[in-house]
Amino acid sequence: MGNKKKWQFCNGYVIIQIEGVYPERLATLLKGAGVPLWDLHRLEAGGLVCTLPARDFRRLRRLNHRCRCRVHILKKGGAPFRLKALWRRRVLILGMALTLLAVTWCSHRIWFVEVQGCRRMDQGVLLEALREQGICPGRDVRKLPLSDLADLVAARYEELAFVELHVDGIFLRVRAREALAEGERLDLTVPCDLVSTREGIVTKISAYGGRAQVKVGDKVKKGQLLIAGHVTARDGSMTYTTHAYGEVLAAVLYKAQVEAPETQVEWAETGQESPYGALYIGPWKVFERACPFADGELAEAQEILSLSPWPARVCRGTWREKVKRERPLTPAQRKEAALFEAERMALLQVPRQAKIIMIDRYTVERDGRLYGVCKLTTEENIGYTKEIT
Amino acid sequence: MKKELLKRTLRLLDLPEDMDPQVPRITILGREKMLAENVAAIRRCTEHEVVLLTGSGTLTVGGEGLLVKELGESRALLTGRLERWAYGE
Numbered sequence: 496m497g498n499k500k501k502w503q504f505c506n507g508y509v510i511i512q513i514e515g516v517y518p519e520r521l522a523t524l525l526k527g528a529g530v531p532l533w534d535l536h537r538l539e540a541g542g543l544v545c546t547l548p549a550r551d552f553r554r555l556r557r558l559n560h561r562c563r564c565r566v567h568i569l570k571k572g573g574a575p576f577r578l579k580a581l582w583r584r585r586v587l588i589l590g591m592a593l594t595l596l597a598v599t600w601c602s603h604r605i606w607f608v609e610v611q612g613c614r615r616m617d618q619g620v621l622l623e624a625l626r627e628q629g630i631c632p633g634r635d636v637r638k639l640p641l642s643d644l645a646d647l648v649a650a651r652y653e654e655l656a657f658v659e660l661h662v663d664g665i666f667l668r669v670r671a672r673e674a675l676a677e678g679e680r681l682d683l684t685v686p687c688d689l690v691s692t693r694e695g696i697v698t699k700i701s702a703y704g705g706r707a708q709v710k711v712g713d714k715v716k717k718g719q720l721l722i723a724g725h726v727t728a729r730d731g732s733m734t735y736t737t738h739a740y741g742e743v744l745a746a747v748l749y750k751a752q753v754e755a756p757e758t759q760v761e762w763a764e765t766g767q768e769s770p771y772g773a774l775y776i777g778p779w780k781v782f783e784r785a786c787p788f789a790d791g792e793l794a795e796a797q798e799i800l801s802l803s804p805w806p807a808r809v810c811r812g813t814w815r816e817k818v819k820r821e822r823p824l825t826p827a828q829r830k831e832a833a834l835f836e837a838e839r840m841a842l843l844q845v846p847r848q849a850k851i852i853m854i855d856r857y858t859v860e861r862d863g864r865l866y867g868v869c870k871l872t873t874e875e876n877i878g879y880t881k882e883i884t
Numbered sequence: 885m886k887k888e889l890l891k892r893t894l895r896l897l898d899l900p901e902d903m904d905p906q907v908p909r910i911t912i913l914g915r916e917k918m919l920a921e922n923v924a925a926i927r928r929c930t931e932h933e934v935v936l937l938t939g940s941g942t943l944t945v946g947g948e949g950l951l952v953k954e955l956g957e958s959r960a961l962l963t964g965r966l967e968r969w970a971y972g973e
Binding site for chain 1: 925926927928929930931950951952953954955956957
């Protein structure tokens with residue numbers, strides 16, 4: 496269908512038959528009045544048939560008084576007439592309009608997230624990090640600074656070197672490039688030594704290239720040479736440098752000490768309450784009654800109305816005012832709190848790939864103060880390559 | 885007199901003659917399409933003959949299966965098998 500035909504269809508058209516002594520006169524009058532005519536031809540029976548825009552049909556009736564022709568409508572066509580026929584079926588029109596709206600609305604959002612390039616890193620962690628930045632299925636992400644957010648996520652995890660976000664229709668394609676682990680950075684042709692990253696006691700050493708400088712049971716310091724890249728032949732005739740590599744596992748100690756707290760802060764209810772209400776459409780909160788208190792907690796929030804099949808829900812509940820109170824701790828509670836905090840602090844120091852083999856927790860009293868101490872012993876790879884310069 | 889004055893003015897201003905709305909301009913594309921501009925009225929329309937009124941007299945177009953595809957304010961697009969055309973008084 497050509498563009499002209501499309502416009503003709505959109506505006507609506509009427510095919511008429513003009514009968515009379517001189518039907519061409521009416522056609523000329525219409526032309527003079529600015530009414531365009533199409534497909535003008537004469538029938539064998541004698542009438543003149545032509546097509547004119549539906550909106551100009553009323554003008555035709557006025558002009559016809561001067562010609563005294565008879566005008567018959569042969570056909571009415573185009574969008575206005577079809578819509579008029581459909582107008583009686585309003586529910587169908589409403590459904591079509593809503594479907595169109597829904598499709599338009601949905602096509603501006605992402606519904607599927609595809610992650611590529613995650614081998615060592617858990618995909619779930621990356622998706623959760625993206626979700627925290629507001630990138631998740633059902634969101635319109637086209638207005639978000641995707642490049643900046645990708646850089647932010649990549650900077651947050653040391654396992655990631657690069658993250659790229661690309662919106663493709665309703666798909667969000669996440670391309671991640673993982674960072675190389677320690678020891679992988681140097682090319683095998685580069686001469687290097689393997690040195691220690693931490694202080695510990697060697698539990699296993701396997702030298703695949705170079706010569707081992709320590710043995711199982713040796714205590715090593717940070718930066719100490721573990722496998723040397725300088726190798727001398729057994730007969731001492733020659734010396735050469737090679738790429739030292741291998742696996743050096745060591746027992747490493749991590750220690751944390753935390754003073755026991757005297758009191759514990761806890762939240763207590765004051766008894767003041769305020770009603771809560773919220774309206775959700777799909778996963779989005781359209782309206783929410785804000786908490787009238789400085790500090791409050793939402794209690795007993797439940798769905799009271801669901802407009803199924805529409806994704807609208809109404810929730811009601813209660814805001815309860817809360818205030819901070821300091822509660823003195825008993826000696827046993829102080830001890831437990833100190834040990835818990837010390838263990839947490841020690842665990843934070845442990846690298847991800849390390850294997851915890853022993854946990855030792857105890858309390859000490861020094862200068863009248865109580866401290867919680869936690870010692871964690873791990874087994875981990877402590878070797879990293881250092882280029883020989 | 886008026887026509888002559890308009891012609892002279894156009895010549896004086898170095899404008900093409902088809903600027904004159906009284907002068908018909910006819911474009912024929914192959915044997916199947918004819919566009920006539922500056923048409924004043926349509927006199928007759930049959931399958932074998934279409935007669936248009938222009939500033940230079942009547943324009944008679946003869947042929948087979950003629951159809952006025954489009955009749956605008958000052959132009960007429962004719963389709964069909966065109967065989968002849970001629971001016972008359």
